[in-house]
Amino acid sequence: MTGEKFNLMQYSVHAILGLIEAEDFVIPEIQRPFVWKRSQVRDLIDSLYNGYPTGYIITWKNPDVKTKDGGKANGKKVLIDGQQRVTALMAAISGKEVLDDDFNKERIKIAFNPLAEDETKRFAVQDASHLKDKKWIPDISVLFTAGFKQRAFENEYANDNPGVDLDELSETLSRLKGIANRQIGVIELDASLEIDEVTEIFIRINSKGTALSQSDFVMSKMAADTDHNGSLMRKTVDYFCHLAVKPDFYSQMIKDQEFQDSKYAAKIKWLANDYDDIYDPNFGDMLRVSFMHQFRRGKLADLVSLLSGRDFITKEYRDDIIDDSYQKLDQGIMNFINQYHFSQFVMAIKGAGFVSSKQLNSQMTLDFAYTLYLMLLDDPEIPNAQIKRYVQKWFVLSTLTSRYIGSPESQMDRDMRSIGEKGFLKFLSEIEASALSETFWTVTLPQNLETSSVNSPAFNTFLAAQINQNCNSMLMNGTKIADLITISGDVHHIFPKNYLQKNGIKSKTKYNQVANYIYLDTQVNKAISDEAPAVYFAKVKEQCQTKNVVFGNIMSDTLLKTNLAENCIPNNVDQMTFENYDEFLQKRRMLMADMIHQYYMGL
Template sequence: MQKYSVNQHLIETILSWVKSGEIAIPEIQRPFVWDSSKVRDLMDSLYQGYPVGYIIAWKNPNVNLKDGSLSEGKKVLIDGQQRITALTAAILGQYVVNKTYERIKIKIAFNPIEEKFEVQNPAILKNKTWLPDISEAISGNLFKIVKQYCELNPEVDQELVEGSLMRLMELPKKQVGLIELAPDLDIETVTEIFIRINSKGVVLSQADFAMSKIAADSQFGGNTLRKAIDYFCHLAIAPEFYKHILDNDSEFAGTDFFQKMQWLKSENEDLYDPEYTDLIRVAFTSQFSRGKLSDLVSLLSGRNFETRTFESEIAEKSFEKLKTGVLNFINETNFKRFLMIIKSAGFISPKLIRSQNALNFAYIVYLKLKEDGVNAVAIETSVRRWFVYSILTGRYSGSAESMFDYDVKQISEKPFQEYLKEREDADLSDAFWNASLVQSLDTSVSSSPYFLTFLASQVKDGDKGFLSRDVTASDLISLRGDIHHLFPRDYLKRSGLDRTKYNQIANYVYMQSEINIKVGNKAPKDYFELVRNQILEGNLLVSGLNTVEELQQNLRMNCVPVEIMDMTLDDYPEFLNLRRKLMADKMREYYFKL
């Protein structure tokens, strides 16, 4: 079966379809990211008669309306947005929204004598041999423009100028290839076709296609919803963007969405800076109790999964439901409460979190439990536990979408605590804590989720930094302190050990830099002798610890075996084994206290 059609269309026809809404530009890639020189090159290619590639559209299915009539589906542009936007800017003279969300005009100049295009600049504006803006020339009267040009440049060949300008004005008559994908294709097939056709190797995610469906809709407020998703994610990273929305998008500034996200204008928290894919996934999964974004695309198109038809009523309800999900996500109380819960588990810094999907699903758990009326204390425990459980088990590190779909259906069918207990019994047995986790700590990757969870457990317990009396691990992490080696790196390196050996995470500890300098590159036996001497003599040369009890307590909270105080190079393998077990024990105790 033919899955698509390929046709050549005049540029002016394509642009008229964009203007009328027959082709919807969903802004998958969102703002216009081409620089002006690429627009100039596109105009030159068209003028020279060079091919400029294909644009790809996916036809929305025809939808049954409530009155029984049929509504013809729009074509949704899924590739070629930048080229189409460049054409509307250069040929029609329309504004574009650039990557900093500013409305700008891109003016391309043309020299009919040299038949050359250039981005308009002050020098060109002063040079009479240049037409400063081709959009004005293309929409103007050929004979009038030739006459004016020759009056300004009396020495030029009028026939040459007339010929050049005639070819310029024929740019809208040039053809562009349109690949139109069939409306009954599923997302997986559309993605596969897109990848095979697209020579740039760009891969669109399922969230991109969902965004295209949202943005292409004008009937149920999808275009505004798209802005809400986009603007929230931008504001979360750049609060100063708030004023830009006020100044440049007064229509959106008057919406309920904008009122609900105003709190971000003075927010600098960076623990969870969602991208639009995260926001769509959380809003959809929490509201629809489904995890596959292909289902969202179908529902927004009005798909009736039983009759396999498309109905306007289903599309309307789906947009309303998704809107609720987005509003729940961006709600200040929800967002801040969720972050407070994550921080209360010890994950106080974005550098402790390496799984955005673990955060996403933890937020889904929070939103669903809140919607179900579960009490606040139980929500806190459940969200903390699930978040740490999913990190320790790498639950969303593989096919996250399938796992989202499975988990959300489970927690929609049974009490959350019951499902969590099932997962703990299956995945966090004694064998996990005593063997699997210990083995997982045998790595040199400092961003290992197990090491980051260990650090979170230290934050949760209020532990002090290694050999510190007053400075906590939390302080060192928050203030971007450094990770140092218990068996000093230079000491091990000089002894012939390679990077994977001396950089073991069981050899890592958060330590004040000034203490690390005192430790130097000595064997543990030697630098601990200094520590013990300072306690005996009361001179505090290495750290602030001044009693044996304080030293022993500090070793315990950092999971450093007391045997280290008498260790040298030969004891390093034994030290690593001892510390891994202590770290795993601490994480076990931490988890069940969450």
């Protein structure tokens, strides 16, 4: 049919494995952990043995590119769906090793019992019992080796199992070997398809309906590259992200000699001793930042096209574009993994008061902040000593305004283009004037604080403001908000929940308002129990006179006034009961918004 952008083919299992061996089919996830359970591998082999359908494999052809000599290089086919099935076949039939969750190489061996009377018990994941019981063939991959001699194998099996019917055994083994000839449907997507079209096709075909991310496509392109260190760059992304979450993985990583011999290994060694969790990027985050600050583009789909050699003007594909794109991406990855860059960026975020991962609302916001940091390193308009301060301001601004929530790539793309055209300082000034007007601080921000979500950007920024200004916990001079968030504190209610419920305020969204939240020492919270603020704050005022401590450790009017101010609690809280709860929430939201405003202006 004219206009069709795919071919529906049938390949035998043997042919698919041969195409992979010849690197005509590329499995982009082959260097990533194999996520199937061993029992799923067993089930796949059993399905093939019985002639059951096993679903389609989807490949996407890399475009043919123009070479420098005027010729064309044929593109390879990248598997974008069916990777786990194909990896399972490679493990069970070809005897290939796969990577487990810790990137250890291991064999998955499927045992087979030709004499099983129950068809459902012919196959099993190999264990010690299959090595001892002569009825079992411990590893079916031996039957698929090039030099396998079936008659000799049958005779040996018959010697180990007297009385076996050789004709039946021969028929059964031939049926097992017939797995190699089983047909699997392959949908070959044309190179002319855009990523959005490929994703849509994937969703419609894939029963799970899980969309492929653009970072998946980038990783696929890198895996298919053999000329520009693409596979090593891809492995660097994998290893960095794995180490960021699990530094102990380093002992496994160093077993990869190919990687250890590369220039990347020494550059990520520092992660073996890094246990900070403020920014633990996944491979999508890492690719995004590496790409954006080098190419000044925000859409990862563009990177897929560039790594394919696409000229956005002529629409043709050229190998010089591939060369340039891999060179830029390589530099982007090297900049990303640089210990000094990464640690200085994390220091900037923590210096702004975001000291715990639970304060962070958007990974995209972090991604752009790191992108901005790397971009400003090359900005002659901004002294190096000021870079962190500007990154802090932008991070807080974009957090407060949820700038990268919704359509983050489009917004990032626009922002980078504007920065390129106007320069960062002018761009920042314009955005501050439009997004952080006086109305924002006095109306919009207090409204944003009218929420029960502890994960709201406004509340998390308020906590950051308190941490940045080294504020003490309520009624505890010397106990810092930062320590309560990172070590042992919990969010508690200024107007106790039970007290409000007993007095008719039953709605969770009402008594759980963030303006009623405070990070509080556990012992202080227990001492307050279910008392009204008018009761327990009155006792605190009294202890400032008598020096007889009942709550916390504040024993002077001056310290109490300071403590109320740094926790944005109205001065007349000692006169408030449930009847004043709405008044309290309104006043505290205004105080919180004002603190955030002053904090931002001081960055």
